[in-house]
Amino acid sequence: MRIVVLVKHVPEPTAAWSFAPDQTLDRGAVAGRLSELDEYAIEQAVRLVEGGIDAEITYLTVGPQSAKDGLLKALAIGGAKGVHVLDDAIHGSDSLATSLVLAKALEHLGFDLVLAGMSSTDAAMSVIPSMVAERLGVSQATFAGSLSVDGTTVSITRESDTATAHVRVELPAVVSITDQTDEARYPAFRAIMMAKKKPIETLSLADIGVEPGAVGLAAAATRVVAVSSAPAKAAGTVVVDDDGTGAAQLADFLVARGAL
Amino acid sequence: MSEILVLAELTPTGVRKATLELLTIARGLGEPSAVVCGDATEDVVALLGTYGATTVYAVSAPEIEQFLSLPKAEVVVTLAERVRPGAILITSGPEGKDVAARVAVRLDSGLITDAVDVSAEGATITTTQSVFAGAFHVRSEVVRGTPVITVMPNAVTAEAAPAQPRVKSVDVAFSDRAKGSVVISRTPKGSSARPDLADAAVIVSGGRGVGSEAGLGVIEKLADALGGAVGVTRAVSDLHWAPHDLQIGQTGKTVAPGLYIAAGVSGAIQHRAGMQSSKTIVAVNKDPKAPIFSIADFGVVGDLHTVLPALVDEIDKRRI
Known part of the structure; x- marks a missing residue:
């Protein structure tokens, strides 16, 4: 079985992010890391193989040069190889274009099961897995809280506020994994060093048959009109409850806000 | 004014509050039409009308419950191709994201997720998103296709504006692809007396x-x-x-x-x-x-x- 895990290299969530003059996220301005939510998809892929499924795990990423670091981190957790779609024309792509690049790369590589995190921690749209499934013409099982594979059948559980659903799809399929699944293992030093010896293939848009004009900022179906820093919140009132009146003062505040 | 398609969500007791918020937003953009996948009872239609829906598209089909997300996406695509709406509004959430993503690809239309505000000036619809832990506000517009917008619950306060909706029953022929994700079972969670987190005030x-x-x-x-x-x-x-x-x-x-x-x-x-x-x-x-x-x-x-x-x-x- 060919398992491909989609991974994304994102700006460190705790860093102070900024925007470039073209109103895209300035990825060069802050340190990056493998999107934390992708680690859950990687862990599930590794567990499937450890559980006896005869599969090879490939990681696929799209991004600038630094995105290779995300592949290295993933390869330290497990898996056989990485694939990096690297092309200047991709800069500024929206979700439609990103899903096109991923789908074309997946067709180029071949796949049976595509795994992804439930969301990136930067754009946080949670739509790429569904979009990729649509473009590939395959089924999806998104927001999986647990995952099992039996032959060519994938079963997941999916939580909503009101119900737990059991969902079944036949391969090939795209499955997105939530952080309700097992925490990713912490790679040992030896695994980190070994990961550097695993193959990483770099592909251009031409390699996967995507016209440069179909992606990037100019081709985006959405346009950012303006980015502004959220107005700094006026410092609120803080009272110290050393005399036992904190709750009463808070209740007064809630009354004044019309919350009671 | 063009129609604005609002994907309604039903609850065991009626209509989800977030749907009424979408209708409130839709009134500022055009003529709100609610898309009901499920049983459009008189009560449901009346409530959607109270919040300004002038049309209710009622789609009743067993596939909607039997398969995950995709039948609803095909309902929205079918209606979008028929009525050429000015925008499609969907509540943010796992199912909403699934549907919005599929619809955006099929219509080759720009998708904006998790909007906290949507406004119109003439024919241009502008969204506001709060991003990176609320540090930035991003204003965006869709420049290709029909804007597909998912909106955060509680982005606005639902306000009544009564209308008398006409109900149109819609038949959708679902593709085989829509039947790929089979819902084997749905186990309701012990009903809490508390509101759902997503909708809670x-x-x-x-x-x-x-x-x-x-x-x-x-x-x-x-x-x-x-x-x-x-x-x-x-x-x-x-x-x-x-x-x-x-x-x-x-x-x-x-x-x-x-x-x-x-x-x-x-x-x-x-x-x-x-x-x-x-x-x-x-x-x-x-x-x-x-x-x-x-x-x-x-x-x-x-x-x-x-x-x-x-x-x-x-x-x-x-x-x-």
């Missing part, structure tokens, strides 16, 4: 400062006194003091209630990312240096185990 959340699973009791009592929902931080859910589906933050749920009371919550950026858009934020924490105070409209430096029960008493007193 008031949320009381507990962090590690609650001290134990039992310590969450004071959070629950305050939530019940305010008719609100209970949320927790990642630390609390990782310690298994509360189920994961109550977790608010970057890797949990994103919420924006009218009132958010954070007790024993330090305010790490991962948590703030999930609640920073709340309209009024209250913090109760022993540590005066906790970052949560920097975004709080009102803060109490004190022990939540004394402040919260005292607050419940104060609320009772003021309501008599």
Whole structure:
């Protein structure tokens, strides 16, 4: 079985992010890391193989040069190889274009099961897995809280506020994994060093048959009109409850806000 | 004015509040049409009309329950191709994201997710998103196709504007592809008397400062006194003091209630990312240096185990 895990290299969530003059996220301005939510998809892929499924795990990423670091981190957790779609024309792509690049790369590589995190921690749209499934013409099982594979059948559980659903799809399929699944293992030093010896293939848009004009900022179906820093919140009132009146003062505040 | 398609969500007792919020937004953009996948009862139609739906498209088909998300996406695509709407509004959430993603690809239309505001000037629809833990506001527009927009629950207050909707029954021929994700079972969760986190107008959340699973009791009592929902931080859910589906933050749920009371919550950026858009934020924490105070409209430096029960008493007193 060919398992491909989609991974994304994102700006460190705790860093102070900024925007470039073209109103895209300035990825060069802050340190990056493998999107934390992708680690859950990687862990599930590794567990499937450890559980006896005869599969090879490939990681696929799209991004600038630094995105290779995300592949290295993933390869330290497990898996056989990485694939990096690297092309200047991709800069500024929206979700439609990103899903096109991923789908074309997946067709180029071949796949049976595509795994992804439930969301990136930067754009946080949670739509790429569904979009990729649509473009590939395959089924999806998104927001999986647990995952099992039996032959060519994938079963997941999916939580909503009101119900737990059991969902079944036949391969090939795209499955997105939530952080309700097992925490990713912490790679040992030896695994980190070994990961550097695993193959990483770099592909251009031409390699996967995507016209440069179909992606990037100019081709985006959405346009950012303006980015502004959220107005700094006026410092609120803080009272110290050393005399036992904190709750009463808070209740007064809630009354004044019309919350009671 | 062009039609604005609103994907309605039904609940066992009627219509989800977030749907009424979408109709409220849609009225500012064009003629709101509600798309009901399921049983469009008289009560459902009347409620959608109360919030301004002038058309209700009713689609009743067993496939909608039998298969995950894709049948609804095909309903929306079918209607979009038929009525050429000015925009398609869907509530943010797992199913909403699935549907919006599929619709955007099929219509080759721009998709904007998690909008907190949507407005129109002439024919141009502009969205506002609150991104990167609320640090930036991004205003965007769709420049190709039919704008597909998912909107955060609680982004606006639902306001009534009665209309008499015409009901149009719609038949959709589902493709084989729509039947790929088979729902084997749906197990309803024990119904809580509390509102769902996503829709709640008031949320009381507990962090590690609650001290134990039992310590969450004071959070629950305050939530019940305010008719609100209970949320927790990642630390609390990782310690298994509360189920994961109550977790608010970057890797949990994103919420924006009218009132958010954070007790024993330090305010790490991962948590703030999930609640920073709340309209009024209250913090109760022993540590005066906790970052949560920097975004709080009102803060109490004190022990939540004394402040919260005292607050419940104060609320009772003021309501008599």
